[in-house]
Amino acid sequence: MTTTRRNFLTLSASVGSSIAFNLALPSMAFSAGKNGNIPQEITSWITVHDDNRVTVRIPQIELGQGITTALTQVIAEEINLELSLTDWEFYDPLTNYNRKNVYVHTYSGGSFGMRMLFSPMRIAGAQIKEMLLLAAARRWNTDARGLVIKNHHVMNPATSTSVGFGKLSEIASTIPIPDPSKVKTTAQKDWRYIGKPIPRSDAYDKSTGKAIYGIDLKLPGMKYAAVKQCPVFGGNLVSFDSTAIKSYQGVQKVVAIKAGPSGYTVPPFFYEVIDWRMDDAVAVVADSWWEAQRALDALPIVWDEGENKDVSSTQIEQKINNELMTQGEVIRQEGDVDSALLKAEKTIQSRYHYPFLEHAALEPMNCTALIENGRVEAWAATQYGDEALRITAYAAGVAPYNAKFNLMLAGGSFGRRLHSDYVSQAVQIAKEMEGVPIKLIWSREENMQRSFYAPVMTTDFTGGIDADGNITAWKSHVCQGRSVYQPYTMSRMVYPVPNIKIEYSTVNTPPPYAWMRGVGHTQALWMYHGFVSELAELAGMDSLSFQLKLLDEKKVSKTAPEYYNLEIASTYEDAVSRIKKFRERLLHVVEKMDNKSDPNHRGSVGYAVFDMSYAPGLGASIVAIAIEIEMSENHSTLKIKNVVASVDCGLAVNPQLVETQVAGAIVFGLSNALYGEITLDNGRVEQSNFHDYPILRLKDTPSIDVHIASSDATLPSGIGEGAVPVVIAALVDAIHTAGGPKVRRLPILKNDISLSA
Amino acid sequence: MAKFVVNGKSVEAKADPDMPLLWVLREKLGLTGTKFGCGIAQCLACTVHIEGQPVPSCQIPVKDVEGVQITTIEGVGGKTLHPVQKAWIEGNVPQCGYCQSGIIMAAIALLEQNSEPSDAEIDSAIGNICRCGTYPYVRKAIHAAAKLKRATPGAIS
Numbered sequence: 036m037t038t039t040r041r042n043f044l045t046l047s048a049s050v051g052s053s054i055a056f057n058l059a060l061p062s063m064a065f066s067a068g069k070n071g072n073i074p075q076e077i078t079s080w081i082t083v084h085d086d087n088r089v090t091v092r093i094p095q096i097e098l099g100q101g102i103t104t105a106l107t108q109v110i111a112e113e114i115n116l117e118l119s120l121t122d123w124e125f126y127d128p129l130t131n132y133n134r135k136n137v138y139v140h141t142y143s144g145g146s147f148g149m150r151m152l153f154s155p156m157r158i159a160g161a162q163i164k165e166m167l168l169l170a171a172a173r174r175w176n177t178d179a180r181g182l183v184i185k186n187h188h189v190m191n192p193a194t195s196t197s198v199g200f201g202k203l204s205e206i207a208s209t210i211p212i213p214d215p216s217k218v219k220t221t222a223q224k225d226w227r228y229i230g231k232p233i234p235r236s237d238a239y240d241k242s243t244g245k246a247i248y249g250i251d252l253k254l255p256g257m258k259y260a261a262v263k264q265c266p267v268f269g270g271n272l273v274s275f276d277s278t279a280i281k282s283y284q285g286v287q288k289v290v291a292i293k294a295g296p297s298g299y300t301v302p303p304f305f306y307e308v309i310d311w312r313m314d315d316a317v318a319v320v321a322d323s324w325w326e327a328q329r330a331l332d333a334l335p336i337v338w339d340e341g342e343n344k345d346v347s348s349t350q351i352e353q354k355i356n357n358e359l360m361t362q363g364e365v366i367r368q369e370g371d372v373d374s375a376l377l378k379a380e381k382t383i384q385s386r387y388h389y390p391f392l393e394h395a396a397l398e399p400m401n402c403t404a405l406i407e408n409g410r411v412e413a414w415a416a417t418q419y420g421d422e423a424l425r426i427t428a429y430a431a432g433v434a435p436y437n438a439k440f441n442l443m444l445a446g447g448s449f450g451r452r453l454h455s456d457y458v459s460q461a462v463q464i465a466k467e468m469e470g471v472p473i474k475l476i477w478s479r480e481e482n483m484q485r486s487f488y489a490p491v492m493t494t495d496f497t498g499g500i501d502a503d504g505n506i507t508a509w510k511s512h513v514c515q516g517r518s519v520y521q522p523y524t525m526s527r528m529v530y531p532v533p534n535i536k537i538e539y540s541t542v543n544t545p546p547p548y549a550w551m552r553g554v555g556h557t558q559a560l561w562m563y564h565g566f567v568s569e570l571a572e573l574a575g576m577d578s579l580s581f582q583l584k585l586l587d588e589k590k591v592s593k594t595a596p597e598y599y600n601l602e603i604a605s606t607y608e609d610a611v612s613r614i615k616k617f618r619e620r621l622l623h624v625v626e627k628m629d630n631k632s633d634p635n636h637r638g639s640v641g642y643a644v645f646d647m648s649y650a651p652g653l654g655a656s657i658v659a660i661a662i663e664i665e666m667s668e669n670h671s672t673l674k675i676k677n678v679v680a681s682v683d684c685g686l687a688v689n690p691q692l693v694e695t696q697v698a699g700a701i702v703f704g705l706s707n708a709l710y711g712e713i714t715l716d717n718g719r720v721e722q723s724n725f726h727d728y729p730i731l732r733l734k735d736t737p738s739i740d741v742h743i744a745s746s747d748a749t750l751p752s753g754i755g756e757g758a759v760p761v762v763i764a765a766l767v768d769a770i771h772t773a774g775g776p777k778v779r780r781l782p783i784l785k786n787d788i789s790l791s792a
Numbered sequence: 793m794a795k796f797v798v799n800g801k802s803v804e805a806k807a808d809p810d811m812p813l814l815w816v817l818r819e820k821l822g823l824t825g826t827k828f829g830c831g832i833a834q835c836l837a838c839t840v841h842i843e844g845q846p847v848p849s850c851q852i853p854v855k856d857v858e859g860v861q862i863t864t865i866e867g868v869g870g871k872t873l874h875p876v877q878k879a880w881i882e883g884n885v886p887q888c889g890y891c892q893s894g895i896i897m898a899a900i901a902l903l904e905q906n907s908e909p910s911d912a913e914i915d916s917a918i919g920n921i922c923r924c925g926t927y928p929y930v931r932k933a934i935h936a937a938a939k940l941k942r943a944t945p946g947a948i949s
Contacts, residue, residue: 099888099924234884241889242880243873244825244865248890251824259819284808325815326808397829397837397890397923446827446890447923479830691884695929699887702925725834725921734915736927 075204077166078212079130079137080110080159083204087187089116094126094138095148096418096452097237098445099699100755101692102148104236106156108228108689112221113160114167115184118233125442128424132435142302143418144453144550146647146753149688150654153751161218163207170207171198223749232691237444249416249443250401254472257403258287260464261328262457262475264316264485265338267346267718268545272315273337280319280334285326289334290467292316296429298422298455300550307520311487311547313456318464324476340718343545348491348714352388354542355493355514363512363538366522369592370534375508379499381573382508387496387562388780391516391713392489393722394551395730398446399482402461405472410437413462416445418453426455430462449703450550454487483728484720487549488713491516492558494525496566504574506585509535511563516544523649524559529617530567531590531610545718552703553759556647561708564643564764565778568771578768579625579642586618586644609651616683617644620659620744623681627742628661632677638665641769647757654750656684658697658757660765662737665791670775672791673783675705675737675766680758682741685748693754694741700758701739706731708763709790712782735790794854798823799867809855814838816854817864825865825893829921836920839894840864846901848894865893868900875944876900879937887924895920899934908938 074082074090082090091110097103103123111121131138140151164184171189172179175196183190190197223229240246265271277289297313317336321327376382402415404427411431417423420442428438445452461475477485492515499508509532513525522539551557571581588611621644628640640663648655663677680697687693710729714721722728767778776786784790794805798821805816812831817823817840826849829835833848840849841863868874873881876899886892895918902909902917909917914934922930 097888099886101887234881235886237889238881238884238886241886241892242877242896243869244823244893246889247824248827250828251818253822253824323807323811323815323819325811325819395923397827397835397888397921399828445888447888449923476828479832695884695887695926698928699925702927703923706923706925724832725830726832730835730921730923731925731927732921733918733927733930736925736931739928 075208077163077204077208078159079134080156081114081163083200085201087120087199087201089114089121089187089200091121091123092126092138093123094131094141094152096125096143096416096420096442096445096448098143098416098418098448098452100148100696101235101689102143104233105149105689105692106152107236108231108233109153109156110160112226112228113157114164117186118228120187123236126420128420128440129435129438131421132424141419141421144301144450145554146755146757149751150753153688157220158215158218161220162213162215165213165218166207166210167200167203169210170203173206174198174203229688230686231689233689234691246444248398248446249403249414250398250446250476252403252414252443252474254403254405257472257474258320258322258468259324259327260318260320260461260473260475261324261331262292262316262318262460262477263331263336263481264314265340266484267338267340267344268314268547269341269343270314271339271341272317273339275317275334275336277334280330283326283330283333285322286330287320287322288468290318290320290464292318292460292463295459296426297459298419298426300419300453309519311454313459316460318460318475320464320468320473324474328478344718346545346718347716351491351516351544351715352493354544355491355516358514358540358542359493359495359512361540363514363540364522365536366539367526367535367537372508372510372534372536375534376497376499376510379507380502382497382499383569383573384495384497385566385569385779387494387565389492389558389562390711390781391491391546392551392707392711393483393486393713393728394449394451394549395483395728396445396447396449396451399479400451400457400477401475402458403472403474404461404465406431406462406465406469409433411462411465412439412441413458414441414443415458415461416443416448416452417455417458418448418450419455423455423458426459427462430459431466449552451486453550479725480723483723488546489551489557490518490548491544494559494562496563498566498570500570500574504576504581506530506532506570507534508532512538512540513559514540514542515558516542517546518548521555524555525563527648528563529613529645530585531587531592531614533592546713546715546720552700553756556645556760557704557707557763560643560645560760561764561767561781565767565771568768569777578772582621582642583618586614586621588614613646616657617646620644620657620681620683623742623744624659624661624679627679627681627740628663628677631679631740632663638663638676639769639773641765641767641772643761643764643768645757645761645764647753647760654685654752656682656752656754656757658682658761660701660758660761662762662765662769664766664769664773666770666773666775667791670773671788673770673775673788674791675735678737678739678762680739680741681744682754682757683744683746684754685746685750685752687743687746688751690743693743696754697741697758698739700756701762702731702736704759704762705766707759708766708781709783712785794858796857796860796862798862799864805854807854810853812850813840813852813854813857813862814849817849823864823866827890827893829891834921835891836898837891837894839897839920841897841901844901844904846898865897868896874900875940876903876934876937879933879940883929883933883936885926885929885933887926891920891922895922895930899937902934903938903941907942909934
């Protein structure tokens with residue numbers, strides 16, 4: 036990963052003037068040309084260096100998912116590049132702005148990266164290939180047909196002549212971009228890279244300490260800032276007494292940061308757009324970050340804590356419970372659930388609850404910003420570079436073309452860096468200190484207590500079964516805290532039930548909302564899956580047999596027109612096919628777990644299957660998980676032994692990356708299920724760091740096997756999140772199967788269960 | 793002004809004596825491979841070797857390292873890669889990679905003490921937080937590195 040970006044940074048660090056130089060060229064794309072060693076751009080997607088090397092532009096953030104490796108594979112396939120001569124750089128959000136979203140999908144969230152960019156980048160590669168061939172043809176005054184690309188040269192086998200990309204790039208860049216509908220992409224049988232476990236291009240830098248994350252950026256004359264918002268959400272700054280820290284070593288300035296927009300967290304064409312807001316803050320700027328944070332901790336600040344100052348988690352839960360007593364929006368209704376409940380052989384009711392969660396990305400929020408001569412430049416990891424650019428320009432008070440935003444490697448994110456609050460803060464500080472680069476870093480405590488949170492959620496279920504153990508009635512009412520509108524969490528339930536009614540409500544709760552890896556399915560799936568386990572028990576069946584019985588396409592109603600509500604299935608066939616695929620995956624993990632662990636010494640196994648889908652037709656991956664646990668005789672201790680996953684992600688562009696994403700998502704899900712909980716008291720988040728917001732560690736991590744289903748699909752579907760909700764549901768199912776306490780509240784370790792040593 | 797040795801080189805750090813070693817390494821000496829994650833020695837992303845022992849550098853005031861030998865991720869392996877790093881790259885271990893310097897430092901220290909650690913010994917030696925969940929691959933890579941290290945005696949560690 037010897038990226039051009041990194042070269043640029045090295046240059047910046049050693050040559051003070053290069054920042055100004057960079058600021059004078061707001062769009063690096065427009066600066067591309069043959070002067071000096073600036074590589075030549077061919078379309079917006081690659082640049083070619085004099086020595087024939089190619090740099091690929093990646094319109095996504097690298098936050099561990101390996102998208103930089105995988106998208107490089109895709110475009111390299113079409114141009115026929117050599118990976119040893121190819122590196123990558125992050126896209127430039129300003130270029131994307133100027134060129135009207137030429138990079139198609141710059142938002143890294145919802146497991147959409149590969150799904151949205153696979154075809155566009157194949158086509159872009161095919162266009163570039165044609166442009167290079169046409170450039171050589173023009174140079175040789177011959178026909179492009181018969182020319183081939185090999186080793187970053189165009190070759191004419193008929194004459195045994197060849198010319199390197201470096202010599203062709205200038206002509207190639209002037210050739211009109213071929214019609215995307217007419218270019219020919221490489222046939223699947225000829226693929227060299229797509230579908231292959233190509234090693235991560237960043238493994239070397241990340242194993243040697245050479246990888247440069249946002250927090251590692253160094254600019255000449257840079258100062259460091261620490262920041263604090265009101266500990267109560269929505270609180271405003273009244274005053275601070277900077278004289279109190281006057282004698283503190285290294286302190287340069289105290290800056291008041293104004294509340295304001297912190298950006299959209301989804302593309303406007305995708306979902307409801309909310310321009311989230313951040314609160315007032317105070318920053319201390321010093322010669323080192325430690326000095327800045329030390330002085331900030333000693334700075335007397337007066338806050339107007341506002342209307343949320345007495346809010347507690349207990350109150351929030353009470354508010355949700357009150358809301359559940361009222362009628363919610365009916366988001367799915369089939370048959371007549373009330374009369375079905377009256378006729379049912381047996382019925383049960385349960386309430387499930389999920390707490391607020393924080394992402395706990397290991398690299399704290401940080402951003403570096405510089406304002407000079409009416410221009411602003413910022414550097415940070417962000418999951419949404421286009422929005423980070425907009426917020427950068429807004430906070431600086433300049434037009435977007437006077438702003439530049441540089442994406443940096445992210446030390447984790449999981450949804451947190453979809454918000455641009457820390458970007459706005461850094462720019463606002465830089466505005467008070469023109470000409471001085473400011474690196475803002477949040478303390479872990481600020482990260483934990485002033486985040487955007489996965490929302491609290493409670494669901495009431497009522498279910499009824501007939502004498503044969505069939506679910507005849509299913510009624511649920513879900514209520515979420517402050518959130519985006521996400522009824523899919525419950526409406527996408529796959530099981531066909533003849534009489535069903537699902538209501539959806541939200542209440543306003545103080546902590547601001549965030550997407551978090553696994554999104555709404557993380558809150559919802561384990562709840563209704565847990566209730567299915569309870570219904571199984573009521574029917575006298577084990578949970579697995581009951582799930583398999585439910586996954587019956589013959590039960591899909593052909594007659595209920597409301598079933599074809601777009602939320603649930605686009606067609607009858609779609610609903611049938613979804614159920615069949617679910618059953619296939621579930622049976623696969625049953626078989627794999629049977630092979631893995633000795634039945635005579637086996638603990639209790641829990642099972643779950645789901646697709647990470649928000650609506651029909653979005654091409655979601657299906658993930659099934661079997662999880663083997665051991666509980667002590669009195670069910671007070673738990674050990675997670677083995678996890679087996681089976682995934683159908685369509686075309687697996689890089690099976691190695693698919694496997695590690697699924698394994699990582701399993702660990703993430705287990706950690707959240709066992710420990711994850713953010714609580715409020717006196718309007719403040721009670722947790723502050725990893726001692727009271729624990730994360731799963733190696734010693735408690737089970738053995739994990741990931742099986743990727745063979746697929747004849749020609750398109751990939753997303754893989755970053757799908758295992759998170761499924762592993763939680765499977766774990767709760769396993770505890771149920773083991774005869775443990777009914778887990779109706781997360782985290783699991785607050786249910787009189789502890790992990791065994 | 794604290795004087796100590798980092799990666800074989802004598803350095804003088806012009807810093808407040810109470811400044812944690814982590815920030816001296818990162819901001820005063822430009823060694824950014826060592827990461828800040830929590831500041832309270834919980835995540836262990838800031839693990840370095842002090843006199844060969846793995847220690848979270850966020851809890852060590854720089855005045856306490858006067859005269860001692862410190863190794864950071866930048867100083868392991870010399871001009872070649874350390875067997876642990878080789879195993880890490882071969883095993884595609886890092887995801888976001890932010891915690892990996894700390895885990896690699898802990899793994900190197902473990903293999904210095906124990907040339908063939910069991911799963912349980914790895915479990916107790918590696919207490920680092922990896923939020924991406926690379927743990928299964930960390931475990932595999934430590935076994936692979938141990939094998940590699942045993943096969944190449946005298947390798948720089």
